[in-house]
Every structure is written in structure tokens, then in C-alpha cells.
Amino acid sequence: MGATQAQRMRLGEQLIASGLLSDEKLELALKVCDRTKERLGSVLERMGFVRPEDIARMVSRQYGVRYISPKMMSKVQLDGEALEKIGEEFAKENNMVPVLFKKRPLLIMYDLLNTKAKDRAVKLIGKREVVLSTKSAIATTLALFAFAELDANSIVEQTRDTIAQGEINELLTYLLGRAVLVGTSDIHIEPSGPVSMVRFRRDGVLMPELTLPRERHENLVNVLFGKSGIDLSDFHRLRDGRFSFEFAGRMLDVRFASSPTVEGPMVVMRILDDTRSLMRLEELGYTRHNLNCIAEILRHPYGVILMVGPTGSGKTTTLYSMLSTLNDSQRKILTVEDPVEIKLPSVQQVQVNEKAGVTFANAVRGFLRQDPDIILVGEIRDEETAREAYRAANTGHLVFSTLHANTAMEAFGRLTDLGLEAFRLADGTVGVVAQRLLRRLCQKCSKPEKRSGFERPRKAGPGCASCSKGYVGRSVVAEVLQLSPELIELVHQARPASELLANAMKAGFMNMLVNGCFLIDQGQSSVEEVERVIGPINEESLDALVKYRKIEGGN
Numbered sequence: 001m002g003a004t005q006a007q008r009m010r011l012g013e014q015l016i017a018s019g020l021l022s023d024e025k026l027e028l029a030l031k032v033c034d035r036t037k038e039r040l041g042s043v044l045e046r047m048g049f050v051r052p053e054d055i056a057r058m059v060s061r062q063y064g065v066r067y068i069s070p071k072m073m074s075k076v077q078l079d080g081e082a083l084e085k086i087g088e089e090f091a092k093e094n095n096m097v098p099v100l101f102k103k104r105p106l107l108i109m110y111d112l113l114n115t116k117a118k119d120r121a122v123k124l125i126g127k128r129e130v131v132l133s134t135k136s137a138i139a140t141t142l143a144l145f146a147f148a149e150l151d152a153n154s155i156v157e158q159t160r161d162t163i164a165q166g167e168i169n170e171l172l173t174y175l176l177g178r179a180v181l182v183g184t185s186d187i188h189i190e191p192s193g194p195v196s197m198v199r200f201r202r203d204g205v206l207m208p209e210l211t212l213p214r215e216r217h218e219n220l221v222n223v224l225f226g227k228s229g230i231d232l233s234d235f236h237r238l239r240d241g242r243f244s245f246e247f248a249g250r251m252l253d254v255r256f257a258s259s260p261t262v263e264g265p266m267v268v269m270r271i272l273d274d275t276r277s278l279m280r281l282e283e284l285g286y287t288r289h290n291l292n293c294i295a296e297i298l299r300h301p302y303g304v305i306l307m308v309g310p311t312g313s314g315k316t317t318t319l320y321s322m323l324s325t326l327n328d329s330q331r332k333i334l335t336v337e338d339p340v341e342i343k344l345p346s347v348q349q350v351q352v353n354e355k356a357g358v359t360f361a362n363a364v365r366g367f368l369r370q371d372p373d374i375i376l377v378g379e380i381r382d383e384e385t386a387r388e389a390y391r392a393a394n395t396g397h398l399v400f401s402t403l404h405a406n407t408a409m410e411a412f413g414r415l416t417d418l419g420l421e422a423f424r425l426a427d428g429t430v431g432v433v434a435q436r437l438l439r440r441l442c443q444k445c446s447k448p449e450k451r452s453g454f455e456r457p458r459k460a461g462p463g464c465a466s467c468s469k470g471y472v473g474r475s476v477v478a479e480v481l482q483l484s485p486e487l488i489e490l491v492h493q494a495r496p497a498s499e500l501l502a503n504a505m506k507a508g509f510m511n512m513l514v515n516g517c518f519l520i521d522q523g524q525s526s527v528e529e530v531e532r533v534i535g536p537i538n539e540e541s542l543d544a545l546v547k548y549r550k551i552e553g554g555n
Ligand SMILES: [Zn+2]
Pocket: 442, 443, 444, 445, 446, 461, 463, 464, 465, 466, 467, 468, 470, 471
């Protein structure tokens, strides 16, 4: 049964009304629907116009069924008995999975209009509430079925007795699949006394996931080395490798780095899931003030926009979100990245490959002959790349890049250190965003506390069922620097960062610490967390907080 015209229109209209889709994109997608006879939702997903989660949420509202987010899916328990009745293959083909959620039996479906499959399932397992989720969340849950029956410990038990390659492979698939399901991208495997510890980084903090018998540590590392063609005798050297693995119908890229410790090789794996959804800027947790400043920077037709912050501060996520706000069919966007982390729809992305002569600098030079409007350079880390980026900006392109610096002001000094002249920085730079990620307080177990200067401060609780150690998820904390004419003049004269800062503050620049204070003020993060990530809170930041409150409170 196909979607009716009316239903299609409703989904399209709702997406437009929520600001998730533009008229032009809807029109384009509807044309594709007419040609391919696909559902509007699938076309919008495939073309990358709307995220699968947003479509699912919208459809669930339209049909009055509940929606389970991919993140929530990691908390459901697969109903193995029911799945056996329906048949795993049938469930896979029809994107459905029976589960228990807080002990309630549910049938999770992706396509609510697939009544044939639904009826058949109901006949076999009885009537139960139907809820909606995304295709990939359902596929992931099903793919983990083989392991759901065995829990992690029994897999470990199994590998204790045998050292068959197959079992270790299965263990690896389990770890990678589990990581995808819980939404982590980093897996740490460390030898530690009599065991091998497997930890996942979740919301910026490492959490133990599994403990393996020590004998299996080298087996697991062996399999990793083997998969990426590294010589096994290289256990004692620093090595990195990469391999692909198929999971739930997707190809995922895994990169890993191994370091020899006195106890054996220590490995960190990172999963690059290029189907991972893009976040909208508004969802990253920027304050209204920062969102407005970013919007103003993005209005520049050319110039360099820099993202600064340490590794793991969410720079790439923000850059991708910025690009996607500019990504309409009228602009050509080219990127050179190392690695390409997310595949952006209708953006041409190039992977750095030094052996083949594709460096950041060379790629930008080549791009200029391709008539782009916007260029993303993954990172500026040498003079040549810095020069090419600024040259591209001077010839009328909007250039985005990242830089290792702690604050927005430090970006100028960093580029000068690389060898760029002050006048180029002054002429080319249109904005600098510096950011970090702060853990958010769990609203269920945190407690109010008294702190002078703050309105509603809270402190972290001991931890509860819905958080880890009092915190849940993370929020961006940022400072956004726009270059005023006076500031440009000071940059031109290569004045010290402190002088630039004083000038910018006069013009209304709010540094990251003030943003941090605002999160404390709102009870969203704690004094301890802000000081851990940004630095000590001072009088100046508390004074500025008063102004910040007004900006955020206004309208
Ligand atoms: Zn809690």
C-alpha cells in the first residue's frame, strides 16, 4: 500500500512548519517521489534533506503512535521468544522488531503503512502496542540479537575456553555493535594485571564495558592487526591501522592506534559512522547569544571562519552543522578532511592521502580550479595550508577550518607562529568560534546549592538510574568572536591577545567562561564541571553574567 497524496503533503507541510525542510527541497523530493514511486520520507532521508529521527518523530505524531529514539533503543530488551515466532529474516526484511521496554511488550516498526507485515506479526505473537523508530535503530537492534541471547559475560566465558579466530571475531563484532548501539565512538582496550579492560567513552567519560581474561588480550589485538594488514610482530611499536566492518547493513570504518605498554599493547579504536546524523546548530546547546553571533558570521560571502578547541571538543560536529545550514542547491561546497567523518549530502568530500599527494594545501589549490563557493579545510597545521586557506578567502571563497588553540583570541597568535603575516589575518578572518563540551547535570538526582552570584545553581548528585555519576549528556560551551573594524586594525598591528580581548569585550564579546557561568546559573552544569573544563570562575565573569542573563532572557 502506497502513501496517499494527502499523507505525503501532511508530512512535507509539517516538516516545513517545523523549520526542518525548505520549500525548494520539498519540491525537489516530491519530483523524485513521482519518478521512483518511493515514500516521501525515504526520499528525504536518502537525499539527506531531513534526518531519519526527525522524520520518524513527525510521522509518529501524524499517526499518534509513540516514537522510540535510537538512543532509547539501547535500553530496550529484545523479545527473543517473539522474534523466533516472527522469524528473524521476516523481521529484517520488514524493518520490525518485537521488544520488551520496561517489561511491556512492544512491536517497533519503521514503516507504519506496512500493514501486511504488521498483521502477520500480530497473528503470530498477539496484539501489542506498535511504536515507531528509525530503520537503522531497528536494524542495529536485530543485528545484536545473536549476542543478546548470550550476554557479554557468556561470550567472554566462551572465549576463555577456546581461542578460535571466529570467537574473537564475534567478540569484536559484539563490541563494535554494542558501541554503535549505545552511541559511543571510542573503545579503549587496556591490559591491566590479570585482566584486559574494555571501556567505552560515553559523554566524554570512560566507562567500563567488559572485562576480558588477560589471555584473550593479545588474541583480540591480533585480530585487529590482522584485519588492517599490520605485521603481528609490531606489538612493540606504535602502530595505527584501519579496517571496515559491516554491521546492520551499513559499512563502518574503524581506525585504531596501538601503543606498547609494559603490560602489553594498549589499543584505542574509533568508529567512524558516516551515516551518523547531522546535528542542527540549535541542537548543539549553544546559547541564544552565541547562535546569533554564529548566524552573523555565516552571513559573510567570503573570508575565513575558524573553529578552535582541543581534540574531542566537538569542532567537527559544529563545522558540519554550519555547512549544512549553508548547503542548498545553489552553492558548491568542497571539503578536504582527515578523516571524512560524516558523509554530507551533495557536498564533494576529499580524503587526505599523503602518499598520493593529496594534502590539505594541495587539495585547496586544486579546489580553486573547481569553482566552489565554500571550502572546508579539515585542519590548519602548517604554513602552506594556512596560506592556501587565506588565499582562497581572498579570492572570494568562504573557507572553514579548525585550528589547535585554546581561545578565540589565541587563534591569531597561533597562525602568526605558523608564519602567516598579520595583515593577511586581519584581511581574511571573519570569525572565530572556540568551544568545549561540558557535562550536563542529571536533573533527577542533582540538588540545589547556594553559590553567590548565581541564581539557580545545582550540584551533581551521587548518580541514579538515568545518569552516570550525576551527569547525563553534554552541552557546548563557546565563545564567538566577530571582527569589528577596530579589532581588525589591532590584529593588523599584531597586538597581543590580551589587548585584542579587552577591545572585543568592550564591543560585547562574551568569553567561554561567561557562557559556562550562565549554564551554572541555569542549573544545567556545576561549578566543578565549569572549572574543570574551562578554568577558575572570577569576578569579571560573574559581572558579565549579569549582562548575559539579560541577553538570554530577552524576547
Ligand atoms: Zn541522576
